[in-house]
Amino acid sequence: MKRILVPAVLAAALATGCAGPTAVRGGPGTENPNLDDAAMSTGLDRKDLEYLLQENVEKLMASRAWAEFHNAPEAPVVAIWPIRNDTTEHIENQLNTLLATLESKMVESGDVAVVSRERQREMAEEVGLQNTNGVYDPATVARLSKQVGARYFLTGKVQAVDERMEGERRVQYTLTMQLIEVDTSLIKFQHTAARTKAIVR
Amino acid sequence: MPLRLVALALALVAGAGCATYSDHTRAARESLARGDFERGEAQLNEMLGVESSRELPVEWGSETALAVLERATVLQAMRDYATSARDFTAAEKELELLDLANDDVGAIGQYLFSDDATRYKAPPTEKLLVNAFNMINYLARGDLQGAAVEARRFTVMRKYLQDYFPGESHAAFGSYLAGFVFEKRGEYDVALRYYDEVLQETDASSLHEPIVRLASKAAYRTPRLESVIGEVPAPEEDPEEGEILVILKTGRVPVKEAARIPIGAALGLASNYVSGDTKVLEYGMFKVVSYPELVPTRQVYTGGTLRVAGSPMPLDFVTDVEAEVLREYELLKPKIVGAALTRMITRAVAAEGARAAGRQQSGALGFLAAALVEGTMVALDKPDTRSWSTLPASVHLARIRVPAGQHEISVDLHGPGGSGRLTRTVDVPAGGFAVADFTSLR
Numbered sequence: 031m032k033r034i035l036v037p038a039v040l041a042a043a044l045a046t047g048c049a050g051p052t053a054v055r056g057g058p059g060t061e062n063p064n065l066d067d068a069a070m071s072t073g074l075d076r077k078d079l080e081y082l083l084q085e086n087v088e089k090l091m092a093s094r095a096w097a098e099f100h101n102a103p104e105a106p107v108v109a110i111w112p113i114r115n116d117t118t119e120h121i122e123n124q125l126n127t128l129l130a131t132l133e134s135k136m137v138e139s140g141d142v143a144v145v146s147r148e149r150q151r152e153m154a155e156e157v158g159l160q161n162t163n164g165v166y167d168p169a170t171v172a173r174l175s176k177q178v179g180a181r182y183f184l185t186g187k188v189q190a191v192d193e194r195m196e197g198e199r200r201v202q203y204t205l206t207m208q209l210i211e212v213d214t215s216l217i218k219f220q221h222t223a224a225r226t227k228a229i230v231r
Numbered sequence: 232m233p234l235r236l237v238a239l240a241l242a243l244v245a246g247a248g249c250a251t252y253s254d255h256t257r258a259a260r261e262s263l264a265r266g267d268f269e270r271g272e273a274q275l276n277e278m279l280g281v282e283s284s285r286e287l288p289v290e291w292g293s294e295t296a297l298a299v300l301e302r303a304t305v306l307q308a309m310r311d312y313a314t315s316a317r318d319f320t321a322a323e324k325e326l327e328l329l330d331l332a333n334d335d336v337g338a339i340g341q342y343l344f345s346d347d348a349t350r351y352k353a354p355p356t357e358k359l360l361v362n363a364f365n366m367i368n369y370l371a372r373g374d375l376q377g378a379a380v381e382a383r384r385f386t387v388m389r390k391y392l393q394d395y396f397p398g399e400s401h402a403a404f405g406s407y408l409a410g411f412v413f414e415k416r417g418e419y420d421v422a423l424r425y426y427d428e429v430l431q432e433t434d435a436s437s438l439h440e441p442i443v444r445l446a447s448k449a450a451y452r453t454p455r456l457e458s459v460i461g462e463v464p465a466p467e468e469d470p471e472e473g474e475i476l477v478i479l480k481t482g483r484v485p486v487k488e489a490a491r492i493p494i495g496a497a498l499g500l501a502s503n504y505v506s507g508d509t510k511v512l513e514y515g516m517f518k519v520v521s522y523p524e525l526v527p528t529r530q531v532y533t534g535g536t537l538r539v540a541g542s543p544m545p546l547d548f549v550t551d552v553e554a555e556v557l558r559e560y561e562l563l564k565p566k567i568v569g570a571a572l573t574r575m576i577t578r579a580v581a582a583e584g585a586r587a588a589g590r591q592q593s594g595a596l597g598f599l600a601a602a603l604v605e606g607t608m609v610a611l612d613k614p615d616t617r618s619w620s621t622l623p624a625s626v627h628l629a630r631i632r633v634p635a636g637q638h639e640i641s642v643d644l645h646g647p648g649g650s651g652r653l654t655r656t657v658d659v660p661a662g663g664f665a666v667a668d669f670t671s672l673r
Contacts, residue, residue: 071324115376118383120320122376192383194391199327229328 072201072227073119074188079128082205085223086186087135095209095218099141108136108209109145109180114166117190117203125188132184145178153178168210175212182218184209200228251523252294253488253616256301260486260620263672264529268309271672275302284314287321296325297351297617300361304621307368308480308670316368316377323361323384326353355396356559357619359388360552363405367478370408371666375416382409382425389428403432404550404626411476411630414441415664419449423456430455435547437630440466473659475631477537479546479642480670482530482624484556487616490524494575497522497568504569505576512572512579522571523614525560530624531648531673537629538641546629553624571614623670635661642669 056065066077074082090096099106110133113125129147136144153174154165165171166187175183186207193200202224209219255278262271272284279288279298284306288295303318329350353361362385369377385405410425423445426438439459446452446460494512497520498505537546637658644651657665 071328115380116383118380118387120377120380190383192387194387196395 069227072192072199072229074117074121074124074203074225074227076124076127078203078225078227079124080131082188082203082223082225083128083131086205086207086221087132089221090207090209090219091139091141093209093219096141105141105143106181107145107179108142109150109175109178109183110136110147111150111171111175111183111185112165113185113205113207114187117188118192118201119190121188136184142182145175145180149178150174168215172210172212172215180212182209182211198228198230200226200230202226251489251613251616252297252618253486253620255294256298256486256620259301259305260483260528263305263483263621264531266673268305268672272302272305272309275305284311284318287318291325293351294617296322296329297353297619299325300357300619301621304364304619304623305672307364307668308672310371310668312368312371316365319361319365319368323365326351326358326361329353330358351617353619354559354563355392356402356552356555357622359385359392359402359405360619360622362388363402363408366405366408366412367666367668370412370476371668373664373666375412378408378412379416382412385409401428401432402550402552402555403429403435404628406432407435407438407549407628408478410438414445419445420451423449423451427451427453427456429549430459433547433549435549435628436545437547437628439463440632441630444468469632471635471661472632473635473661474664475539475629475633475638475640475657475659476664476666477544477546477627477629477631477640477642478666478668479535479537479627479629480623480625480672481532481534481627481644481646482553483528483620483672484553484618484622484624485525485527485560486620487523487560487614487618488526489521489614489616490526491519491521492568494518494520494572497572501565501567501569501572504566505572509572509576512575520568520571520575521614522568523616525557528620528624529648530646532644532651532671533625533646534627535642535644535653535669538643539631539633540639541641544629544631546627548625549628550626551624552622552626556618556622567615621672623672633659635659635663638665640667644671648673 054062054065056062066075069075110129113129115121115125133144133147136142166185168185171183171185184207186205188203188205190204191202203226204222204224206220206222208217210217256275259271259274259278262268262274275298276283276286279295279302280290281288284302288299299318299322303315303322306312306315306318330352362381366378366381366385369375369381385402386409389401389405406425406428410422410429413419413425414422423442426442426445429435429438439462442456442459443463443465446456447465452460492500498509502509534548535546537544637656639654639656641652641654644653651671653669653671655667655669657667659665
């Protein structure tokens with residue numbers, strides 16, 4: 031025991047040796063194609079958001095409501111409102127990216143006419159709702175959607191159940207999307223996709 | 232001759248002794264004590280190895296997360312809320328990973344050298360306060376969405392600490408701010424839950440009127456809330472009015488400094504937390520134990536008188552952070568001293584090993600070898616003085632309903648170090664709110 035202590039001291043001291051960090055490029059076509067695959071934290075990364083969005087969009091486009099849009103003589107006008115962040119992570123920027131992707135997918139489908147989000151932002155600003163909770167209030171959103179000529183509006187929220195215990199943390203995320211008819215307030219489509227992130231031992 | 236050699240070796244080793252975290256932050260803390268925030272910020276940047284606060288460090292060592300937390304606090308005092316929020320978030324993420332990570336190498340180092348060899352694990356008080364302070368950064372910019380994220384993180388941590396560290400501090404001002412956030416978001420039941428948490432800790436009179444107002448819009452009740460609701464009739468709301476949230480943070484918490492106590496006293500304090508045979512200590516060359524002692528910071532200001540447009544207004548003393556830090560340290564102190572004693576035993580055992588090996592050649596060499604091994608290990612024993620040293624000692628809060636428009640807010644600071652005045656002009660929107668945030672950091 032005594033003999034191994036001194037070498038152990040030196041070994042522990044040497045273990046503190048360091049190597050500097052290096053910037054790398056990742057993704058398809060690079061030397062690190064799987065760089066995006068690793069989870070770096072319990073936050074939502076692009077891969078998680080793509081998954082949550084993709085599942086919701088697939089369900090939306092397979093829904094009865096969407097079939098009606100597809101067969102309608104004229105594409106109905108749809109307004110897309112911000113996705114509410116009810117999580118324990120600062121993901122507003124990621125949600126804005128998500129919204130842009132959602133907008134692109136809906137425009138590309140050709141089944142609906144999408145109101146410019148810039149126009150919606152202006153409307154919200156005009157009535158003093160920018161950066162307030164009002165842009166998530168269903169009644170307010172319905173009123174504003176009507177003002178921009180939309181027949182339907184699409185909205186959503188990300189929620190999280192965040193728990194910690196000794197040495198571990200788990201966050202269960204859900205993205206719920208709703209398509210609501212402006213005149214009747216009827217929910218024409220709703221789906222929830224789930225994703226869990228954790229730091230485990 | 233051997234004795235001279237020993238003395239020389241020990242002198243060399245002692246000369247190579249490493250500075251502790253509190254030594255590294257001393258210059259910055261002294262600048263803050265003089266009220267020179269810019270200099271304090273620059274000294275923390277120097278410590279972090281960055282040119283300005285625009286940068287986050289590239290490499291994160293054992294002290295980096297804590298130093299970023301210190302900078303976040305200084306930046307908040309300087310009202311650079313966006314950069315402060317970025318720093319708090321970065322530091323929190325790192326501290327969380329450190330908290331959850333295994334630290335086998337650190338544990339070996341702790342056993343042989345010092346607690347300082349381990350990764351920094353923030354104590355419960357610091358963990359809880361990170362989100363509470365970061366909430367201020369979002370509130371001050373009117374960002375209720377961002378503030379709500381911090382409020383939820385605060386709640387997750389508070390629940391975790393209640394489950395695993397019952398009886399630890401509860402940072403009532405964090406609950407106060409979280410309630411304010413959800414009240415302004417129109418989530419009245421959630422707000423009342425937070426206000427009830429505040430009432431568990433302190434009777435913040437500035438919350439009475441808001442609680443009564445919310446009671447007509449929300450169903451959540453507890454006996455504490457009921458007793459406040461029964462006090463006064465519900466006030467009428469004027470849509471042309473807004474509200475000012477005043478946050479005053481004064482002083483700084485005590486810091487950990489390297490200290491020494493005789494072995495006998497240390498054993499009396501921490502005998503339950505010592506591993507190994509304490510009889511070995513009789514053969515050791517060193518008869519004192521190095522450990523981190525919490526040392527009071529000289530407080531210049533301990534409170535203030537709030538005035539709105541020159542008229543005095545009540546200010547609630549909501550959280551005594553200094554008392555929470557002290558209480559937490561006193562609970563941990565026996566374990567800290569116990570760990571230091573265990574390291575002394577390890578060193579004495581190692582020295583005995585070296586002495587036995589040296590004696591095989593000569594008695595003098597055995598003595599020299601033992602002295603060198605023990606002396607080297609003593610010199611490497613840095614008491615772990617890491618702690619959030621720029622943390623304000625106390626938090627005071629007030630809420631004032633005012634007509635929409637511009638308002639002059641002033642705080643006349645007072646304390647053992649004299650008096651001073653801080654002023655702000657806030658623009659309060661009708662039906663909205665503005666935050667007047669003051670930090671003395673001394």
